[in-house]
Amino acid sequence: MSQSEMPTARTRVVREPHRGVYDRETAYRILDEGFVCHVGFVVDGQPYVIPTSYGRSGDSLYIHGSAASRMLRHMREGLPVCITVTLLDGLVLARSVFNHSMNYRSVVVLGKATLVDEPKKKLEALRILSEHIIPGRWADARQPNERELKQTAVLRVPIEEFSAKVRTGPPIDDEEDYSFPTWAGVVPLELKAGEPIGDDRLAAAMEVPQYVISYRRTV
Amino acid sequence: MSQSEMPTARTRVVREPHRGVYDRETAYRILDEGFVCHVGFVVDGQPYVIPTSYGRSGDSLYIHGSAASRMLRHMREGLPVCITVTLLDGLVLARSVFNHSMNYRSVVVLGKATLVDEPKKKLEALRILSEHIIPGRWADARQPNERELKQTAVLRVPIEEFSAKVRTGPPIDDEEDYSFPTWAGVVPLELKAGEPIGDDRLAAAMEVPQYVISYRRTV
Numbered sequence: 001m002s003q004s005e006m007p008t009a010r011t012r013v014v015r016e017p018h019r020g021v022y023d024r025e026t027a028y029r030i031l032d033e034g035f036v037c038h039v040g041f042v043v044d045g046q047p048y049v050i051p052t053s054y055g056r057s058g059d060s061l062y063i064h065g066s067a068a069s070r071m072l073r074h075m076r077e078g079l080p081v082c083i084t085v086t087l088l089d090g091l092v093l094a095r096s097v098f099n100h101s102m103n104y105r106s107v108v109v110l111g112k113a114t115l116v117d118e119p120k121k122k123l124e125a126l127r128i129l130s131e132h133i134i135p136g137r138w139a140d141a142r143q144p145n146e147r148e149l150k151q152t153a154v155l156r157v158p159i160e161e162f163s164a165k166v167r168t169g170p171p172i173d174d175e176e177d178y179s180f181p182t183w184a185g186v187v188p189l190e191l192k193a194g195e196p197i198g199d200d201r202l203a204a205a206m207e208v209p210q211y212v213i214s215y216r217r218t219v
Numbered sequence: 220m221s222q223s224e225m226p227t228a229r230t231r232v233v234r235e236p237h238r239g240v241y242d243r244e245t246a247y248r249i250l251d252e253g254f255v256c257h258v259g260f261v262v263d264g265q266p267y268v269i270p271t272s273y274g275r276s277g278d279s280l281y282i283h284g285s286a287a288s289r290m291l292r293h294m295r296e297g298l299p300v301c302i303t304v305t306l307l308d309g310l311v312l313a314r315s316v317f318n319h320s321m322n323y324r325s326v327v328v329l330g331k332a333t334l335v336d337e338p339k340k341k342l343e344a345l346r347i348l349s350e351h352i353i354p355g356r357w358a359d360a361r362q363p364n365e366r367e368l369k370q371t372a373v374l375r376v377p378i379e380e381f382s383a384k385v386r387t388g389p390p391i392d393d394e395e396d397y398s399f400p401t402w403a404g405v406v407p408l409e410l411k412a413g414e415p416i417g418d419d420r421l422a423a424a425m426e427v428p429q430y431v432i433s434y435r436r437t438v
Contacts, residue, residue, distance in 0.1 A: 015288035038257035040266035047259035049303040069234035084268040096361040194407035
């Protein structure tokens with residue numbers, strides 16, 4: 001699907017259409033800052049929404065998990081999925097209850113997941129996932145062996161049908177409410193990394209790597 | 220559904236069953252710390268996953284939105300939904316790529332949303348939502364008028380069929396990997412509130428309320 005065909009009827013932002021964003025650059029910036037998505041799939045008419053980590057490379061999203069999980073057992077069959085990534089940036093306090101809001105950036109991708117089965121591609125997808133979550137870690141960890149690769153299922157979802165939704169900035173009140181005597185503004189929110197906690201069984205001389213010390217998601 | 224009947228086949232944690240938690244107390248603690256959920260619903264066989272705020276009171280979750288939104292247009296018809304809340308607590312770096320994980324707490328609620336239409340109950344649900352997100356704010360803001368209430372749809376989802384999943388603590392490596400020469404441990408993650416940003420049109424004398432200054436989610 002070419003970009004000029006976006007959005008489709010399924011991905012067009014219905015509510016607050018001015019917040020809808022359909023360019024890949026914006027969507028990819030959001031997808032690259034996040035690393036936990038919520039995957040939706042349907043079993044017997046019932047939707048399930050499961051949080052999981054993901055990685056992006058080009059126009060592909062990769063997710064992984066145990067071949068035994070409910071999600072991966074059903075996705076294998078090529079069921080349609082929805083992958084949603086949400087970054088929360090703040091609470092927006094307006095003068096009126098009605099105009100309260102949140103600052104956020106979200107991306108919704110609709111598609112069909114396919115299994116990445118070829119061993120080299122599977123390993124590469126796992127590397128993409130790992131580097132997406134914490135760049136630099138892959139090369140420092142003990143690499144997957146054949147048994148582990150067999151226990152892991154990797155799925156690719158093409159980023160074809162998608163939309164993003166973005167709200168930034170201060171509250172927008174009705175003009176007549178600006179004189180209402182209450183504080184209004186934004187409480188910024190950010191996912192922040194704390195001090196790394198070394199495992200109890202680390203050798204005393206083991207230094208904390210730079211990619212752990214300087215870990216942050218905002219680019 | 221009584222608690223002793225939990226989990227159902229649909230909510231039993233399949234992957235890593237030792238991380239499954241089915242008591243209401245744990246689930247409610249997670250639901251009360253979070254305030255953004257991902258709602259899954261199905262239209263024409265396609266799952267959609269939409270982020271939205273929520274509130275909890277007793278055994279009910281409340282979500283709201285414009286009556287015009289895709290989600291609320293379809294939910295009104297009583298379609299089955301899945302509401303998932305995820306709190307991210309850290310990256311877990313193991314010696315092996317395979318044993319990398321995340322610390323998190325999540326709750327999945329399966330149910331049917333019903334419209335809260337009776338004016339008093341609707342207003343009370345909106346108060347619950349507001350107080351869930353930022354306690355203390357409701358009484359300080361300009362209350363909803365009739366026009367605003369009409370534009371807002373409120374849905375109740377009973378917390379009957381649910382499960383939680385929790386991972387805490389250090390990495391768990393295979394015994395033979397503990398000698399692998401790499402750093403291992405946890406990078407804690409937390410959603411933190413920054414300095415409140417007052418709206419440009421605030422009166423100079425307007426003080427920042429205590430519930431804004433001291434805003435935090437962890438209990």
